[in-house]
Amino acid sequence: MMRNRLPLALLLIIALLVGLAPATLAAEKAESTMTLATTTSTQDSGLLDYLIPIFEKEYNTKVKVVAVGSGQAMEMGKKGDADVLLVHSRAAEDAFVASGFGINRKDVMYNQFLIVGPKSDPAKIKGMTDVKAAFKQIAASKKKFVSRGDNSGTHTKELSIWTALKVTPAGRWYVESGQGMGDTLMMANEMNAYTLTDEATYLSWQKKTGLKEMVRGDKLLLNPYGVIAVNPAKYPTIHKNAANAFIEFMTGQKGQALIGGFGKEQYGKALFTPSAK
Secondary structure: HHHHHHHHHHHHHHHHHHHHHHHHHHHHHHOOEEEEEEEEHHOOOOOHHHHHHHHHHHHHOOEEEEEHHHHHHHHHHHHHHOOOOEEEEEHHHHHHHOOEEEEEEEEEEEEEEEEOOOOOOOOOOOOOOOOOOOOOOOHHHHOOOEEOOOOOOHHHHHHHHHHOOOOOOOOOOOOOOOHHHHHHHHHHOOOOOOEEEHHHHHHHHHHHHEEEEEOOHHHHHEEEEEEEOOOOOOOOOOOOOHHHHHHHHHHOHHHHHHHHHOOOHOOOOOEEEEEEE
């Protein structure tokens, strides 16, 4: 009986070591610093405050986070001012990679966009599930709408809806904040206005703003996030190993589990759904 136990124990140890090997090797290769350019929603939702310390400890890499709109994050990547991007503007992401600025793009997670607004609901859109119809009703009634106006993923989504309606929003009812998602929510609240937001930031800031959910569920409101390494062939000084380690972390079993659990205890639901393949 004893003769069978030792080989089994050795096999278990070997299996464990093999399972840990990829992360260990990546940790050994990763540079000591890295710049992550990301959308404001990952910062404002609290997700990065949750994930980054875990990544830093596991890979021994200090992360500088620059939270801007997705468009600005990709502009940083094009200039070689970031090592890795975490963004949510799929068409722009694909163009970024196709132009040779990015490599190793992978799906990470998704949630959805919402239209939120004041409790009084002056445009009478609460409960609608057709986002184009809701936008059309806001524009027709000329009730205030606050746009990000910053070339972010959220702003790009908003503009695509106006374009589909063949509506050019303008006038006193349409205000551009030029701010991140959290600040835009605060501005909408102060102006008794509607805005388009990602669900994670809305839930994280709900108590600060008092804005209410108005429209959800349209397939146009799906909000996928991707992670992309900046191409070291264009910028040899890029911290490519740290960038790929971050991609490995975000899309690996541990990172995906952390993402899938984030927010459940506080909000009763996860703020993001993991989607790595």
